[in-house]
Amino acid sequence: MATLVRERRHQQALELPLPPPLPAAKFRTPTYSPGLSPAATPGSPVIGNLFELEKLAVLGHGNGGTVYKVRHKGTSSIYALKVLRFHDHAAAGFRQQAAREAEIVKRVDSPFIVRCHGVFDNGRLTAGDDVITGGSDGSGGGSNLSFVMEYMEGGSLQDLLRARQRLPEKEISGVARRVLRGLRYLHGMKIVHGDIKPSNLLVNGGGEVKIADFGVSHVVECQGGGKGNAWDSSRDTFMGTCAYMSPERFDPERWDGGGGWEFAGDVWSLGVVVLECSLGRFPLIGPGQRPDWATLMCVMCFGERVEMPETASPEFRSFVGRCLEKDWRKRATVDELLEHPFLN
């Protein structure tokens, strides 16, 4: 069932070209320092083969894949290995989106985004601009796509919220600043993340938050252009994702989801996350309500006021209000939010 849901979720058409690869793509020259941390650093060695990695533990499961904690046998560096498995009957859209995810993570390089150290297509390391097929290996047993990622030993923001329930405004402001810097980088490359939520914001050993999981990301032609690329809500039934979805993605007709709104959707999602960090629960619905499609749709269409924590500062209220502006044209941009007093 979960696989089916993910397959549906990934059927969004992604026909636009990606920006050119970075000159020295992700898989950079190694400068490994033996004395460093258990977790791999930006200068970690290139991994040529998945057999170089030893699985230590399962870190988590997503829709369609498993994430393992692994150790590089040669250097003892620790990584996270995400493995997406495709059954032979997997929908073409699922494979296509996984390939798109791989192409995006190979190009992004920012301290605010979880680093990818290598992508393996059926165990074969793909280089800079190799075409990734996500296709069958011909063995009849399905295929897989594996991502070797920076290990984020603090887990996700969702884990953090489970443990601490609420975060103080100062910490929330730090989280928001890092996510916005990551979004500024991505949007500058015309990449819409599309799935900003607590489980996709990971924390490293130093307490730094980074954006992860490009499973529904895509590249848009130009902001404000008439591409449309309208989101078909019937494709995205996964609750964890739709809970953070903006009104114009829910209902493009009502909220004028023409061209240019897709970057604004990431800002809405960040606003929901920020409010959740302060309230200690998913904020757009009442404590006992389920965040199902119909309930969320009612909130988007008829809900007037977002509940704020009683103790929230004016800066916090203003910041969240600017993110959760229903009309995406009035919503703050990433650059505006980076100048907002809540962060400064």
Ligand SMILES: Nc1ncnc2c1ncn2[C@@H]1O[C@H](COP(=O)(O)OP(=O)(O)OP(=O)(O)O)[C@@H](O)[C@H]1O
């Ligand atoms: N680089 C990483 N370092 C440490 N833990 C990670 C890393 N990437 C993922 N995880 C853990 O594995 C879990 C599963 O990640 P994955 O990206 O597959 O799915 P998800 O984001 O939880 O759900 P979904 O697939 O619905 O987006 C995460 O919630 C996180 O706890």
